[in-house]
Amino acid sequence: MISGHSPRWLLIAGIALIFASLAALLIPRSTNPGSLASVGDDLCIVAPATPYDPASGQQMLDPRPVPAEARCPVCGMYPARFPHWAAQAIFADGAVHFFDSPVNLYVFLDRVERYSLAYTKADVRAMFVTDVTTGAWIEAGTAWFVLGSDALGPMRDGNLPAFASAAAAQEFATRRGGKVLAANEITLDLLKPLIPSAHHHHTAN
Numbered sequence: 001m002i003s004g005h006s007p008r009w010l011l012i013a014g015i016a017l018i019f020a021s022l023a024a025l026l027i028p029r030s031t032n033p034g035s036l037a038s039v040g041d042d043l044c045i046v047a048p049a050t051p052y053d054p055a056s057g058q059q060m061l062d063p064r065p066v067p068a069e070a071r072c073p074v075c076g077m078y079p080a081r082f083p084h085w086a087a088q089a090i091f092a093d094g095a096v097h098f099f100d101s102p103v104n105l106y107v108f109l110d111r112v113e114r115y116s117l118a119y120t121k122a123d124v125r126a127m128f129v130t131d132v133t134t135g136a137w138i139e140a141g142t143a144w145f146v147l148g149s150d151a152l153g154p155m156r157d158g159n160l161p162a163f164a165s166a167a168a169a170q171e172f173a174t175r176r177g178g179k180v181l182a183a184n185e186i187t188l189d190l191l192k193p194l195i196p197s198a199h200h201h202h203t204a205n
Contacts, residue, residue, distance in 0.1 A: 047071040052094025060094035063137035073115040074104040129162040144169035149178030
C-alpha cells in the first residue's frame with residue numbers, strides 16, 4: 001500500500017486509469033480520410049461501397065436494387081428504407097455507393113474523397129436517382145427535380161424529389177410548391193438550405 005492513500009482511493013484511481021486507457025484506444029487521434037469522414041464536429045466511420053457481383057446478371061453500370069444493409073456514406077442512414085428517395089453512384093469497377101436522397105448524392109459528388117475510402121469523382125461512371133412517383137431508377141443527368149416543395153425526405157426535412165419528365169415535376173410543383181430544375185441546373189449552393197438536414201439528425205433506426 002502506498003503511504004497516505006486508502007485502498008478505496010487506489011481502487012478509484014485504478015478504474016479511472018482503465019477508462020483513460022480505453023478512451024485512448026477508441027477515440028481516433030486524426031481524421032485520416034482513409035478511415036474517417038468529418039461532418040461538422042462529428043466523426044463518422046466511412047460506409048464501404050457495395051462491390052459489383054458478376055453473378056447478379058446485371059451489367060456493371062446498370063442501376064441495382066439497394067441492399068438492406070447498405071448505408072449512405074454521407075449520413076449513415078439505410079437507403080433501402082426510403083426506396084422512393086434513394087440514389088446511387090456506380091464506379092468504374094462496378095462498385096456502388098447508395099444514398100438515402102438525391103441531396104446526399106450531390107453532397108457526395110462535391111467531395112468524394114471525404115466520404116469514400118477508395119474512389120475519387122473521376123471514378124464515377126454512372127449515377128441514378130429514383131422517380132418519387134413510380135419508384136423507377138432514372139439516370140441522374142436526365143432527371144428533373146423540384147426544389148423547395150413541402151415534400152419531406154428521409155430526414156423528415158425538405159428534400160429534392162426527382163422525376164423522369166419535366167411535366168411530372170411541374171405537376172408535382174403545382175400541387176406541392178417549389179421550382180422545377182433540370183439536373184444540369186442543380187448546384188451545391190442551391191442545395192445549401194437542405195444540406196444541414198443531411199448530417200446526423202437521423203429519424204430511422
